[in-house]
Amino acid sequence: MIFHITSRAEWEAALGAGIYEADSLATEGFIHCSTAEQYIWVANQRFRGRRDLVLLHIDPTRLRSEVRYENLEGGAALFPHVYGAIPIGAVLNVTPFLPGPDGTFEGTKRK
Numbered sequence: 001m002i003f004h005i006t007s008r009a010e011w012e013a014a015l016g017a018g019i020y021e022a023d024s025l026a027t028e029g030f031i032h033c034s035t036a037e038q039y040i041w042v043a044n045q046r047f048r049g050r051r052d053l054v055l056l057h058i059d060p061t062r063l064r065s066e067v068r069y070e071n072l073e074g075g076a077a078l079f080p081h082v083y084g085a086i087p088i089g090a091v092l093n094v095t096p097f098l099p100g101p102d103g104t105f106e107g108t109k110r111k
Contacts, residue, residue: 002033002067002080004056005043005097011054019085020056030068030081033058038079040105049103055095058082062090 006022014020022031034042039055047053060067065084071077099105 002058002060003039004033005053007052008054018088021085030083033080043105051098053097055097056091057093058090059092
């Protein structure tokens with residue numbers, strides 16, 4: 001399982017289209033995802049304080065596009081990048097993803 005953080009509005013738009021395409025697909029050529037061990041860290045780095053988020057639980061075996069584990073920012077941790085749109089059928093679960101009162105994300109990592 002890999003994970004992607006997005007807004008509820010973007011997810012609802014994807015439901016109407018039948019596919020999910022993050023802005024990064026157009027600008028960088030892939031959709032940023034995380035492993036179960038990474039998504040809390042990513043949320044705190046990129047989305048601190050946001051209350052409009054959902055977490056997509058994606059089955060990589062249901063993707064038609066290539067998934068590459070890579071780090072393009074010079075670090076050691078490898079992140080899953082999806083090089084194409086994500087079909088709605090590859091998203092097995094969507095959960096609300098809210099920070100705590102101080103704006104940080106924490107909690108049990110989902111596997």
